[in-house]
Amino acid sequence: MAQATVDELQGLTTADGTPLRQALHRAERRAKVRAFLLVAPLLVFLTVTFIYPIAQMLFRSVHDATIVELLPRTAEAFPAWEDRTQLPPESVFAAFAADLKETRENRTIGQVATRVNFEEGGLRSTFTRTARHIDDVEDPPSWRDWLIEDNADWGKLDTWAVLERLSHPINALQYLAAVDLEYNTQGEVVAVPPERQIYVPIFVRTLWMSLLVTGMTLLLGYPIAYFLATLPLRTSNLLMIMVLLPFWTSLLVRTTSWIVILGTEGVLNDILVWAGILSDEGRIQLIYNQTGTVIAMTQILLPFMVLPLYSVMKTISPSYMRAAMSLGAPRFLAFWRVYAPNTLPGVGAGALLVFILSIGYYITPALVGGRTGQMISNFIAFHMQSSLNWGLAAALGGILLAGVLILYALYNRLVGVEKLSLG
C-alpha cells in the first residue's frame, strides 16, 4: 500500500470541505481536552485540599510579618540605622518606644516577645518587662537612655540586630535556624556552637536511621523474595500471605505489638530470661530507643522491599542461571554474576521506596522512639504542637519535603511512577 505524501495529504479535504490536516488536528485537540477533563476533577480536588495547604504552610518558612505588623514604626525607622557597628539612632529608639506602648495596649506584646525569643533565647522577658514599665513614661529626654537604663539588653547591638532582621517580612531566618546557622554580632552567617546544634544532628540521624532501615529491609527482603520467586506458584502464593498480611495490618497494631514484644517486661525479654540467657535484673531495654525504632520500622517497611524485588525476580528466567552453571560456573558465582545483576532494578525500586517512606516516618518513632529514636518528623510535630514555632516547623518541613521530592523524581526516572507496586 502506497503511503500518501505530505503534498497529497494537503490536497485532501473532509466531506464538509475542511482540509484533512486541520480536521485531524481538531479531533486530536478534542481528544486531548477530553482526556484532561477526566483528570481535572481530581487535580482540582488535590490542589485545594493537598497542594495549596502545603504550599501555604511552606510559605510560613520564609514569610513572617509579626514584627512588621506589630512594631510598624520601628520597622519603618530601621533604614535610618546605617552604621551597624553603633547602636541605632534615637529615631529608632523613639519609634520602638511608641510601638511598645501600643503592643501593651493591644495586648500583642506576647506575640512580639515570643517571636523574638525564638530568635534569641532570653529576650522574651526583656520585652515584656520593659513594656510593663513603659506605660507610665511620657516623653523622656532620650528614649535611648531611658530604655538602656530600664534594661541593659537595649544597649546591646545584638538585640537591635535581631529586631532589624525580623522586621523584614520575607527572610531566611527559619531556614538558617533549621540548619543550625545564625548571625553573629557582625551580621555574618556562622554555625551555632556545637553544644547548641540541634537540627543538623537530627537530619543526620534521620538519614542514618533511614539508611539502616533500607539496608536491613534489603538484607532480609532479598532472600525471601528470591525464595518466593523460585518456588512453585502454589506454595509461593501461600507464603506470600506472610508478606501481605503485615502490609495490610494497621500501623498502630504493628507498633503496639513491637511494644509488647520488645518491652523490658515484654515477650522477648521474658523468653531470654526463661532461657537463662539474661538474668531477671539484666533485662535489656530494646524499646523506646533507636534500636527499637529501627527494628519496628524494618518489619513495617519490609513488604515494600519484598514486593518490588519479587516482581522483578519473577521475570528472570531460570534458564539464565542454568546456562551459567552448565558452562561451568559454581552455583554461587552463577548467582552473583548472572542472577543478581538482573535483580538490580528491583533492588533500586525497593530501596528508594523504603528510603523515601522512612525519612518521613512519624508514628513509629513517636511511639517507640524514646529520646534517641526521634526523627525529623517528630521535631516538626513538636514545633507545630508544643513550641508553636510554626515558622521553624515549616522550614524543617520544607527541607524534608525537598529531599523527598528529589528522591521521588529519581524514583520516577529510574523506576517509573506507574510501577509503584501495591502487592
Next chain:
Amino acid sequence: MSQSLTSLPPYAGPVEKAWYVIFRVICAFVFLFLIAPILIIIPLSFNAVPYFTFTSEMLAFDPAGYSTRWYEMFLTDDRWMNSVKNSIIVAFFATLLATFLGTLAALGLSRSHMPARTFFMSVLISPMIVPLIITAAGIYFFYATVGLTDSLLGIILAHTALGTPFVVITVTATLIGFDQSLTRASAMLGASPSTTFFKVIMPLILPGVISGALFAFVTSFDEVVVVLFIALNPEEYTIPRQMWSGIREQISPAILAVATCLIGLSIALMTVIELLRRRSERLRGMTPQ
C-alpha cells in the same frame, strides 16, 4: 520448572546441601520476623490479667489464664464505640469520593491523548509520597482558616486526598491491559459513550476499582497523623487516634483486643484483594492483547 533453582539436584555436594538448609532457615526466620508480631497480639488479647506478656497460666493452657474481659471493655466503652462509628463514617465517605475521583482520573490518564501524562500522574500519586507530617501540618493551617478543624467532614476530605493515589494506581494498572478496540467496537455497534462505559469498560476495570477502593478504605481506617492534628476534640477521634491515646496515655490490654479485631479486618480485606487480583489476571488473559 522454575523450582529447579531452589530444589536440590541429586548431584549436590555437601556445601550446597548445607547452604540449602541454611538458606531455608534464614527465610523461615525472616517470615517469622514478619508475621510473629502480628500473631502474638491475638493470644495476648485474651489475657486474664492486665499484662502484656504470657502469664504462667496462659502457658499452661489453664482456662483461668484466659478471658474475654478486654473485648468486653472495648465493646462497652463509649469512647471506643464512638471511635468505631467515626472511623466507619470517615472511611466510607472518603472511599466513595476517592474511588470516584481516582477512577475518573485513571480513565483520563490511560487515554493515549492525555497530555503530559507522567507529570500529572506523579502529581496525583504525590499524596502517597509526601511525608504525612507535612500533609498534616499543611491541612492543619488550612483547616484553621476555613473552619474545618474538629469536623468529620474535614477528616473525610483529607483522607480522600490520601486515598486517591491508590485508586489511580490500581485502576491505571487494570487499564494497561485494556483493549481500546473494545470501546471502538462498542461505539461502532451504536452504543452511546455512557452505555459503552457501563457495559464494556466498567465490568473490565471493576476489579481494579474495587481493590483501589479497599486500599483507600484501609488508608483512611489506619490514618492517624492528620487526625492527630485536626481532630482536637475526642468526639471526632477515629480508631487509630483512640489507639494512639491508649498507647501514649493509659496503656491497657483493651488495645490488644482492638488490635486483634483490626487484624481480623485486614485478613478479610486481604483475601478480597487477592481474589480480585486473580480474577483480573484471568480476565486479562481472555482479552486479546
